[in-house]
Amino acid sequence: MKKSVLIVENDHDIRTIVELILLEQGFQTLSMPEPDDLAEIVVFRPDLILLDEFINNKPGHRLCRKIKQVPDLAGVPVIILSTANDIELIAKECDANDYIRKPFDLEDMVEKVLRFLDHQSLAL
Template sequence: MKKKILVIEADREVREIVGLILTEEGYDVVYDAPWPVENLHKHQPDLIILDEWINEKEGHLLCTELKDLHETQHVPVIIFSTQHNIAEIALKCRAEGYVSKPFDVEALINEVQKCLDINTTADIG
């Protein structure tokens, strides 16, 4: 069964490129507005790729909200950003991974696979 990835990205072109790349890799890609957070679990994603800057709000705040909600705390999150301290941001909001923009296609694919593997291992254990 295809893994579902929810992409929350402010830039339409970047969102479409990421969607195309991940669809080509065999993932089911969906898009949604990030707020209210309670609505995001309706997609039942296996992974969320989250832009650090969404509609004048910081993505790491959304990530923290997702990690605090019972319905979404188990879903791995990848922070997607141009910020130079992205690793620190990801750690602080409990994201499982991060990808710097501009991004390398292989780096994106590898990070997605790594985070999905971590989640699969957690489900087994």
């Protein structure tokens, strides 16, 4: 069964590239600029969430905190994506499992996702 990754990213180009790369790696993906509500995430049942820190001018770390409070999602790893200088602190405070500083190298992003999902990598 394919592992699934939810990509919540405000920037359309980044969202599309990340989704294409993860699809090439054999993941099932769902990407969106912003979820309508947490139920949408619960229904998808992702194995990992890549979460932009800035979602339509709202802080993504608030969504991360909400995700971690939902029993069906609490164990799902969340990786925060951000250009913020204090992204390490932001990720820690919202109980994200890790962070990726933008701009990022796609191979590094894939390696981080693979580490969390114990998935065998295909060459980029």
